[in-house]
Amino acid sequence: MPKIDPTPLFHPISPGTPRPVRFAFDGVGVSARTGDTILAAILAAGLPCGTSEFDGAARAGFCLMGSCQDCTMWDERGRRLRGCMTEVTDGQRLRSRPYDDET
């Protein structure tokens, strides 16, 4: 993983909105607003959503509407999902790479 920069990549329009939802991304605890997408919460925490398998550079979403697949990630059952299209659930554990690391 590239170094974690605490400067957010996404900024909530209302910074004071409560963040009661908790989940883990690559083992890092992340908080989210109720109704947040996974990607918005991760970027607001200053985390990229993974690295490119091809040059190792950080990925942080691009189209935000399910088309570019830049925010592809995996849940703990190894199911692939798009961070920008998926609402986060409390206690969820997500990874930037599939569990078996084969793809």
Added chain:
Amino acid sequence: MGGEPIVAIVGAGPAGLAATRVLVQAGLRPIVLEEATLPGGQGTRRLSPLSEPYRAALYGQGADAMARREDTENAILAKCDYRPGTLVWACHDNQLELLGPDGFVGQPYTHLVIAVGATDRIMPVPGWTLPGVFTLGGSQVAVKRHASFIGRKVVFAGSSPLLYLAAAQYLRLGHRDLTVLDTTPMAAKLRAFPAMLRHAPRTAMEGLALMAELRRGGVAMLSGGTIRAIEGDGRVERLRYVTRKGRETVVAADAVAMGHGLRAETQLAELAGAEFRFDPDFRQWFARTDAMGRAGETLWLAGDSARIGGAQAADAAGSLAAQSLLASLGRQIPARLLRRGRRRLKAQLDFQRAMTGAFRWPAETVAELPDATPICRCERVTAGEIRATLAAPVGPVEINRVKSITRCGMGRCQGRFCGPALAEIVASAAGETPGRLRAQAPVRPIPLVADTEGAEQRA
């Protein structure tokens, strides 16, 4: 075809919703398939519950009318077999392949309306893969779905009327550090404006009002020039560009929203049997249809996925497609209604065509991209690798051949974001008009194993 017609509409944006409305009013109950969880499309995207508190700020006096329109749309969808969260990933032999809440399902149809819209057309620049670079459409989705800004110092860069719209939305929500960098010079806009005004006076005047709003709000607006690079250490820190007079300029930024107009989403239409023609003004391939949007015996296309026209054109085109579909079922459609619809559609399409001069796709800049620039985001295939392939004796220089050799266009997005630039690089080498990447099922990545539990999270 005997028996009851099975009408399927793919996409619940402005075009799909208009088609749905006309069909429901005629007493039909179409199947409406939408990949997102909410109807409304992209440019006219509905606010998520998280973004709902910002409705009045975003839309001002239009907010109530918008809420009423959404209620009407909901009432119409309630009379259909409406399936949100459903991806259509293939089409063959009058059957659609779906992946939705019920997992993998095949859906036969007798009549198909495709209205799947468009995404931003992107001209890559060095640094466009840095965290903090998003599409222009994405910058609006950030606000409308994610209730977030993409940065504290945002540059909207490229060439598109949507640069001004997106900046205005950020401004209305209280963002105070915004720059619009439009690469098409003002002189080109002034040249195009009389035609724009003639075809769609209201839309043209709304554009002027938007620019005035940005000026009043203190938004920096630059026009003319070439974006050289987006730079930063692991994330966006600045954008470098060269003015038309050759002056190097640097804009500090922590986020860039980029877009050069729209790219029609054509893959499903191709799988459904549509044929294509190159449009030299838009410099992209659009499906061949008749004036009503009919593209085949059982196929109609409407909205931006057929030809770039914006929401109003999509509404008109969706209605016409549905009326043509009804006529094919033997229903009588008043000629007056058809004439009015076609007039409305033509005005908007002519307006958009005039706008291609005001907001240019900078095809020629691919030649200036450094070899190290990634063209394919998914697999990081560079401009240099593509040029090296073109220089090698590979036989006919053809975009699908170049795709096969370099893998540019074969990654997860399936050529949606690299395709336009790849086409220009190949065209400049071949000295021909840009080619067209062939479509292939699945049109989006899908899991290999059918497993109905939790399938809605995947797609």
